[in-house]
Amino acid sequence: MSYLELLRLTAPEIIIVLTALVVLAADLLVLREDPLRNRLQIGAAFAGLGCVIAAGWLLAVAGPGGELSALSAGGMFADDSLTRLMKVALLGLTFATILISTEGTFTDHVGEYLALILLATVGMMLMVSATDLLMIFIALELTSLSLYVLTAFNKRDPKSSEAALKYFLFGGMAAAFTLFGLSFVYGLAGSTNLNDIAAHLINKGGAVDPLLLAAMALTVVGLGFKIAAAPFYMWAPDAYQGAPTPSAALIASGSKVAGFFLLARVMIVGFAGAPGSGSWHQYSTGWLPLVAILAGLSVVTGNLAAIAQTNVKRLLAYSAVAHAGYALLGILANDSRGIGALVYYVITYGVTAVGAFGIVSVVEEQTGNARLVDFAGFGRREPVLAFCLMIFMLSLAGIPPLAGFFGKFYLFTAIAGGAVNLGWLWLIILAIAMSAVSFYYYLGVLKQVYVVAAPDSAPGPRSAMTTRVVIVVLALLVVAFGCAPDLLLGPLSEAIHGVRF
Numbered sequence: 001m002s003y004l005e006l007l008r009l010t011a012p013e014i015i016i017v018l019t020a021l022v023v024l025a026a027d028l029l030v031l032r033e034d035p036l037r038n039r040l041q042i043g044a045a046f047a048g049l050g051c052v053i054a055a056g057w058l059l060a061v062a063g064p065g066g067e068l069s070a071l072s073a074g075g076m077f078a079d080d081s082l083t084r085l086m087k088v089a090l091l092g093l094t095f096a097t098i099l100i101s102t103e104g105t106f107t108d109h110v111g112e113y114l115a116l117i118l119l120a121t122v123g124m125m126l127m128v129s130a131t132d133l134l135m136i137f138i139a140l141e142l143t144s145l146s147l148y149v150l151t152a153f154n155k156r157d158p159k160s161s162e163a164a165l166k167y168f169l170f171g172g173m174a175a176a177f178t179l180f181g182l183s184f185v186y187g188l189a190g191s192t193n194l195n196d197i198a199a200h201l202i203n204k205g206g207a208v209d210p211l212l213l214a215a216m217a218l219t220v221v222g223l224g225f226k227i228a229a230a231p232f233y234m235w236a237p238d239a240y241q242g243a244p245t246p247s248a249a250l251i252a253s254g255s256k257v258a259g260f261f262l263l264a265r266v267m268i269v270g271f272a273g274a275p276g277s278g279s280w281h282q283y284s285t286g287w288l289p290l291v292a293i294l295a296g297l298s299v300v301t302g303n304l305a306a307i308a309q310t311n312v313k314r315l316l317a318y319s320a321v322a323h324a325g326y327a328l329l330g331i332l333a334n335d336s337r338g339i340g341a342l343v344y345y346v347i348t349y350g351v352t353a354v355g356a357f358g359i360v361s362v363v364e365e366q367t368g369n370a371r372l373v374d375f376a377g378f379g380r381r382e383p384v385l386a387f388c389l390m391i392f393m394l395s396l397a398g399i400p401p402l403a404g405f406f407g408k409f410y411l412f413t414a415i416a417g418g419a420v421n422l423g424w425l426w427l428i429i430l431a432i433a434m435s436a437v438s439f440y441y442y443l444g445v446l447k448q449v450y451v452v453a454a455p456d457s458a459p460g461p462r463s464a465m466t467t468r469v470v471i472v473v474l475a476l477l478v479v480a481f482g483c484a485p486d487l488l489l490g491p492l493s494e495a496i497h498g499v500r501f
Contacts, residue, residue: 019050027111120146163242178222184215201273279423298325377454
């Protein structure tokens with residue numbers, strides 16, 4: 001492959017890196033003496049323009065896809081229609097995150113903050129296209145290091161530094177597990193390419209020796225940390241609560257979208273020769289029972305722990321653990337139908353999460369905190385945003401006709417349709433039961449918003465027009481993807497068709 005072809009292949013990532021450098025230079029050299037709000041708005045405009053240009057390249061310029069070889073004979077990453085769709089989704093979530101950051105007062109280092117958001121996005125884009133163990137690890141670390149710093153960006157709040165330290169320590173340990181597991185995989189297969197690893201395992205006839213089982217377990221541990229699946233979620237509540245709210249929005253949305261797609265690629269492609277089975281009365285050793293255990297633990301732990309939360313950001317963190325369990329069902333389906341359901345679910349969840357955190361940022365600006373009691377009377381002082389919050393909460397709970405309902409429905413039908421004699425029925429029943437449990441804490445938030453009266457000292461309406469517009473647009477997308485799911489499923493089906501995931 002020529003360098004010109006390589007530049008074409010990585011053009012979206014290059015555009016975002018150049019945008020990060022432009023934003024950083026503009027803030028340091030030109031805008032440093034301007035008021036904070038002006039710096040944020042101008043920096044966000046540059047960053048958003050870079051995201052739009054990169055997305056436009058992916059949609060209009062990139063041309064026909066397919067598995068392309070780059071940097072090595074086996075290929076380091078993929079450039080196909082599904083990968084491009086995922087990158088466009090990531091750029092859209094990043095754009096929304098940047099816009100809800102424009103009213104933040106948590107830092108004076110605007111250029112550095114926006115540059116780190118963009119660099120984290122580059123890492124996420126590489127995560128969804130990586131097909132080589134080395135590229136996977138590099139992309140994971142680029143994303144993780146950027147998110148660690150973004151978590152610690154509120155220097156005025158000690159909780160931000162504490163959350164970042166916990167995130168960093170847990171992340172460093174997870175990276176060690178991941179690297180150790182990937183080294184085992186390389187030792188077994190003699191290659192770092194996922195397709196070559198799969199071919200080696202298939203040639204072995206599906207036999208799972210102890211070293212392969214250890215490799216799969218260590219890899220699942222490392223990637224399970226990235227998606228905050230139980231029992232590897234202990235960093236999430238503190239990181240969500242302590243991080244600046246826009247940073248938490250990026251962690252909850254883009255990071256999850258990229259993490260799930262990467263986990264699906266590693267499991268379904270890399271370990272294709274050793275799936276095993278976790279179905280009822282049909283257990284056999286492989287990666288499927290490992291992921292099934294994570295899914296079951298996540299839906300139970302996340303939903304039950306969320307009930308006891310009094311801070312909405314921590315509630316959303318435990319909710320994210322539960323949603324990780326639901327999303328894992330798409331990976332367990334182990335086919336293109338499951339991949340379609342997984343991608344639909346994580347994209348719509350990402351849109352919902354950014355919208356919910358956008359409203360949390362509004363409440364924090366008004367009250368200084370994000371406790372449940374701080375949402376009392378929010379429906380009276382901010383009726384439009386309160387209605388959007390209701391859409392987000394009901395979608396997360398899985399109420400029709402919103403996107404969250406159809407996301408869960410597609411996941412349940414995908415895993416049921418792909419199993420023999422409904423062997424996964426036990427997991428589907430568990431997920432449905434825990435979805436019913438989630439109604440309690442989601443409706444608890446809405447109770448504070450619409451039923452509980454605001455205290456006399458409650459502030460009046462105070463939110464920027466940019467934030468309002470972004471939140472309303474995200475709420476409309478949640479409704480549109482639910483009422484007309486083909487808006488997303490149509491392009492998704494076309495993207496998956498003919499692509500060897």
